[in-house]
Amino acid sequence: xxxxxxxxxxxxxxxxxxxxxxxxxxxxxxxxxxxxxxxxxxxxxxxxxxxxxxxxxxxxxxxxxxxxxxxxxxxxxxxxxxxxxxxxxxxxxxxxxxxxxxxxxxxxxxxxxxxxxxxxxxxxxxxxxxxxxxxxxxxxxxxxxxxxxxxxxxxxxxxxxxxxxxxxxxxxxxxxxxxxxxxxxxxxxxxxxxxxxxxxxxxxxxxxxxxxxxxxxxxxxxxxxxxxxxxxxxxxxxxxxxxxxxxxxxxxxxxxxxxxxxxxxxxxxxxxxxxxxxxxxxxxxxxxxxxxxxxxxxxxxxxxxxxxxxxxxxxxxxxxxxxxxxxxxxxxxxxxxxxxxxxxxxxxxxxxxxxxxxxxxxxxxxxxxxx
Numbered sequence: 364x365x366x367x368x369x370x371x372x373x374x375x376x377x378x379x380x381x382x383x384x385x386x387x388x389x390x391x392x393x394x395x396x397x398x399x400x401x402x403x404x405x406x407x408x409x410x411x412x413x414x415x416x417x418x419x420x421x422x423x424x425x426x427x428x429x430x431x432x433x434x435x436x437x438x439x440x441x442x443x444x445x446x447x448x449x450x451x452x453x454x455x456x457x458x459x460x461x462x463x464x465x466x467x468x469x470x471x472x473x474x475x476x477x478x479x480x481x482x483x484x485x486x487x488x489x490x491x492x493x494x495x496x497x498x499x500x501x502x503x504x505x506x507x508x509x510x511x512x513x514x515x516x517x518x519x520x521x522x523x524x525x526x527x528x529x530x531x532x533x534x535x536x537x538x539x540x541x542x543x544x545x546x547x548x549x550x551x552x553x554x555x556x557x558x559x560x561x562x563x564x565x566x567x568x569x570x571x572x573x574x575x576x577x578x579x580x581x582x583x584x585x586x587x588x589x590x591x592x593x594x595x596x597x598x599x600x601x602x603x604x605x606x607x608x609x610x611x612x613x614x615x616x617x618x619x620x621x622x623x624x625x626x627x628x629x630x631x632x633x634x635x636x637x638x639x640x641x642x643x644x645x646x647x648x649x650x651x652x653x654x655x656x657x658x659x660x661x662x663x664x665x666x667x668x669x670x671x672x673x674x675x676x677x678x679x680x681x682x683x684x685x686x687x688x689x690x691x692x693x694x695x696x697x698x699x700x701x702x703x704x705x706x707x708x709x710x711x712x713x714x715x716x717x718x719x720x721x722x723x724x725x726x727x728x729x730x731x732x733x734x
Contacts, residue, residue, distance in 0.1 A: 420712075432581060447508070448486045450516045450560070451481060451483060453495075458498075464484055464637055471507055473507075473671065474603050476669055479603075500515060500528060502663040502668055505532075506673045509697040509698055514534045515533055516536045517535065517537060517538075527665060544563065582701075585715045593688065597612070605625055617651040619647045621634055621635060652716045654713065658672040658677045658724065678690075687731060689705075
């Protein structure tokens with residue numbers, strides 16, 4: 364991929380003669396000219412300020428991650444085509460700390476029953492040998508997986524839901540035998556099913572499930588021109604319900620995740636950590652970009668489970684590096700990716716980076732500040 368930089372040209376006008384001739388200016392640089400089709404704005408009393416250089420960005424489906432927008436190592440993209448895997452991961456109080464979420468390409472967090480949330484951990488170019496706990500599917504899942512041609516991996520689902528998901532065009536892999544998926548002894552069921560993502564990929568390959576070639580289109584439009592964003596989002600609060608609130612605090616390497624769980628005796632925000640397979644290392648979950656998509660809450664007709672509508676139009680708020688932009692998401696079908704536009708109906712380009720996508724009911728609360 365070729366990248367180009369825009370060079371800002373500054374011309375200082377110092378007076379003019381009665382014949383409108385511009386006075387000579389002493390300089391060590393050669394004189395510059397501006398083409399007829401270029402424009403420049405000057406102010407007689409203004410002080411020259413450095414102009415931010417914006418790097419042009421073009422998504423390369425062969426060499427970039429569809430889930431982060433970032434360029435990936437040649438040894439990864441040379442292995443393509445690959446299918447997206449979406450693992451349903453538990454977020455019950457008894458499932459924490461989870462494992463493997465920190466290794467995913469992108470995370471979707473979606474409301475389920477009881478005001479709680481569960482995750483879809485998306486894997487394309489990355490992998491985890493210890494991901495879990497894995498739980499059952501919910502009706503909203505296929506609506507965000509379908510545009511990526513991905514496969515949903517779950518422990519099971521409410522009766523009748525799996526066939527419906529498959530009919531929507533999303534293959535489903537339910538619990539399979541070790542070593543691809545396995546139950547651990549130091550957790551109680553149903554919070555003890557884990558997976559090796561690459562071994563699961565092998566199982567799916569053997570089944571011949573459908574996948575895209577040469578790979579999925581981007582999750583949404585990525586780009587690096589964030590000049591129209593606002594400041595003031597060093598702390599972001601996403602309240603799904605009275606039982607589930609997520610707080611992101613900007614740190615040295617992105618946003619760090621804290622949670623308030625209404626089912627816990629402790630009602631204060633606590634760090635949301637992950638744990639590795641050896642059980643000796645924990646750290647806080649992080650992301651560089653937060654995307655909050657809000658849609659109407661409804662009860663699925665077949666299962667009566669709470670679901671969020673992700674087709675149509677709704678509000679979106681995007682956060683990155685303490686900045687934010689508000690806009691509108693749109694799509695006409697679950698086969699299509701989300702598109703984002705700002706208040707001027709201009710496309711919003713999400714910064715290429717790690718992505719955490721919240722699917723939140725419109726009744727949820729999204730707030731931010733710099734405290």
